[in-house]
Amino acid sequence: MKTPFPLSRRRFLRQSGFAAAATAAPLILPSRLRGQNAPSKKITVGIVGAGNIAGSHFGKLLGEPESVRILGVCDVDQRRRDEGAARVNATYGSQDCRAYADFRELNRQEGIDTVFVCTPDHWHALVAIDAMRHGKDVYIEKPMTLTIEEGRAVVAAARKYHRVAQHGTQHRSMKRFHDVAEFIRNDGLGKLERIECFIPPNNRHCGATWRPEPVPPGLDWDLWLGPAPWRPYSSLGCHYNFRFISDIAYGQVTNWGAHYLDIGQWALDMDASGPVEVEGRGEFPSSGLFTNATKVDFTVRYANGIPMHCRTRYEGGGTSRFVGERGWLDISRGRMSASDNRLLREMEAPNKKIQLPLSKDHHDNFFDCVRTRARPIADVELGHRTTTVCNLGQIAMVLGRKLRWDPAKEEFVGDEVANRLRGRAMRSPWALI
Amino acid sequence: MSAEKTRSPRSPAGGDAERNADRLSNAGATPDPWEECARLDYGGDRSFAWSVREQVLATPPEGRAQVEARLLKALAVPACTDAGRAFLCQMLALVGSVKSLPVLAPLLRDPKSTEAARYALQPIPGPEVSAALREALGALTGNAKAGLIGTIAWRRDTTARAVLAAIRENPAEPAIVREAANRALDHLTVA
Numbered sequence: 001m002k003t004p005f006p007l008s009r010r011r012f013l014r015q016s017g018f019a020a021a022a023t024a025a026p027l028i029l030p031s032r033l034r035g036q037n038a039p040s041k042k043i044t045v046g047i048v049g050a051g052n053i054a055g056s057h058f059g060k061l062l063g064e065p066e067s068v069r070i071l072g073v074c075d076v077d078q079r080r081r082d083e084g085a086a087r088v089n090a091t092y093g094s095q096d097c098r099a100y101a102d103f104r105e106l107n108r109q110e111g112i113d114t115v116f117v118c119t120p121d122h123w124h125a126l127v128a129i130d131a132m133r134h135g136k137d138v139y140i141e142k143p144m145t146l147t148i149e150e151g152r153a154v155v156a157a158a159r160k161y162h163r164v165a166q167h168g169t170q171h172r173s174m175k176r177f178h179d180v181a182e183f184i185r186n187d188g189l190g191k192l193e194r195i196e197c198f199i200p201p202n203n204r205h206c207g208a209t210w211r212p213e214p215v216p217p218g219l220d221w222d223l224w225l226g227p228a229p230w231r232p233y234s235s236l237g238c239h240y241n242f243r244f245i246s247d248i249a250y251g252q253v254t255n256w257g258a259h260y261l262d263i264g265q266w267a268l269d270m271d272a273s274g275p276v277e278v279e280g281r282g283e284f285p286s287s288g289l290f291t292n293a294t295k296v297d298f299t300v301r302y303a304n305g306i307p308m309h310c311r312t313r314y315e316g317g318g319t320s321r322f323v324g325e326r327g328w329l330d331i332s333r334g335r336m337s338a339s340d341n342r343l344l345r346e347m348e349a350p351n352k353k354i355q356l357p358l359s360k361d362h363h364d365n366f367f368d369c370v371r372t373r374a375r376p377i378a379d380v381e382l383g384h385r386t387t388t389v390c391n392l393g394q395i396a397m398v399l400g401r402k403l404r405w406d407p408a409k410e411e412f413v414g415d416e417v418a419n420r421l422r423g424r425a426m427r428s429p430w431a432l433i
Numbered sequence: 434m435s436a437e438k439t440r441s442p443r444s445p446a447g448g449d450a451e452r453n454a455d456r457l458s459n460a461g462a463t464p465d466p467w468e469e470c471a472r473l474d475y476g477g478d479r480s481f482a483w484s485v486r487e488q489v490l491a492t493p494p495e496g497r498a499q500v501e502a503r504l505l506k507a508l509a510v511p512a513c514t515d516a517g518r519a520f521l522c523q524m525l526a527l528v529g530s531v532k533s534l535p536v537l538a539p540l541l542r543d544p545k546s547t548e549a550a551r552y553a554l555q556p557i558p559g560p561e562v563s564a565a566l567r568e569a570l571g572a573l574t575g576n577a578k579a580g581l582i583g584t585i586a587w588r589r590d591t592t593a594r595a596v597l598a599a600i601r602e603n604p605a606e607p608a609i610v611r612e613a614a615n616r617a618l619d620h621l622t623v624a
Binding site for chain 2: 208209210211212229230231232234286287288289398399400416417420421423424425426427428429430431432433
């Protein structure tokens with residue numbers, strides 16, 4: 001097939017005026033040019049989205065200069081991308097890391113092996129798919145995508161282009177969460193009765209109206225909006241606060257739900273499937289810029305009858321509680337407790353009949369898989385399935401009625417409106433293809 | 434028995450003074466949300482649009498044709514704003530049918546309203562909708578055309594292959610459009 005490749009790296013650089021910068025070729029060669037399986041080779045990284053969540057990656061990646069090298073930082077906000085690239089270069093004592101204004105340019109850099117997708121949620125799918133199309137392995141921050149349709153498209157792209165694609169649910173690489181999931185799989189609580197998940201509160205205070213503002217210098221607002229419906233800039237609805245606007249994200253339902261519902265999915269052996277029913281009652285603001293639920297409350301139910309209940313907890317943060325006939329286990333990042341300490345001791349006992357894969361570090365697992373081409377601990381298929389559970393809760397709360405879900409077909413049964421909420425058209429020129 | 438328990442539901446706790454205050458209110462009649470949501474402004478109070486949205490989402494299948502008609506009527510209000518049009522089309526994306534096509538097709542071909550119209554049309558099934566999308570290719574340029582190509586491919590409209598191939602090969606088309614056509618053809622090949 002003839003391919004015009006109108007956005008080739010060379011052409012992009014020429015159009016963007018970056019040709020001079022490109023001639024200063026980085027000294028770090030991409031690992032694929034030197035044998036992917038060589039563990040001593042440095043894996044090169046590009047980071048797309050240099051805001052809040054990227055900060056959690058910079059520290060880890062910059063701390064491993066012998067195995068990982070960041071060569072690009074991209075953000076639509078000039079201050080953020082420049083600060084990010086400067087931090088990398090200061091750490092390395094070089095000028096190898098470039099700042100990019102457009103992810104498409106970074107994704108077309110042949111010297112970059114992997115792309116970390118750290119943008120607001122509505123960009124995750126498009127950035128990741130474009131990166132994989134151009135031969136990059138991807139680490140996609142949670143939630144994996146904004147919509148269910150986007151999630152399936154990301155998985156399809158990973159398989160089509162044979163890419164390693166890790167979902168940024170690092171609980172999968174924390175032994176505590178691993179042990180709980182494994183314990184439940186081995187009927188450590190006896191017959192499991194239910195799972196209770198709590199997530200932090202959603203929207204901050206926002207008035208009934210808001211005022212459009214001039215776009216700040218250095219911010220490409222059109223590219224920040226990307227596939228989302230157009231609206232004028234407001235500082236209230238940009239960095240971080242995007243999370244509370246449903247055009248961009250689904251709030252803590254998908255942000256923290258991606259973590260705590262994920263462990264439920266893991267414990268229930270639902271990584272390639274999902275629930276069959278969902279109902280919810282959310283409280284949504286009837287005016288104002290923020291549109292996501294201020295109070296979250298939904299329940300999904302699996303084919304084996306086990307419900308997983310997710311709701312807002314206004315104090316105390318996120319947690320997952322597993323309740324079975326032998327008692328309960330409560331787990332969060334900071335602590336773990338049980339109805340009986342004996343359960344905790346049993347949980348740590350070795351040689352269980354069913355043993356789940358153990359990853360000690362989410363980044364290391366990703367980079368190991370980049371070298372070996374194995375599926376990572378949080379492969380995008382299970383990332384998509386967990387994000388789907390979050391989305392089911394969101395859709396059920398929006399519609400306020402019980403819905404039946406077919407996890408094999410990934411469609412609602414007998415509810416056309418619910419099915420249309422699985423995806424949405426994207427603003428030009430973006431499309432989920 | 435306390436006085437609290439014997440009070441009639443028609444007698445509010447505040448008595449006559451409070452009732453009179455309510456009667457003398459100068460707040461005026463409540464506007465029709467279906468008209469008001471067409472005049473939505475970015476940043477303005479969207480509570481009327483919220484009322485409409487709640488009705489749209491709660492309407493059972495047998496009532497959706499009526500809801501669709503009300504949305505289309507609101508869309509035809511001359512004072513319809515960009516924000517109002519975008520909102521109404523988002524609602525049509527949920528409950529719209531081919532009955533929306535006579536209203537949405539002209540909007541799709543107009544660069545000022547094409548985004549909102551395409552948002553509404555993309556999930557509406559039917560060959561009539563696919564045909565309208567293909568026909569609009571000749572009316573749009575640049576980013577809008579690239580987005581339209583994406584929608585056509587997303588709908589798995591394999592009958593569009595020939596026209597997409599022509600766009601891909603046309604050197605007069607901008608790069609963003611040719612690239613979109615290229616990706617669309619790849620997508621349709623997989624389909």
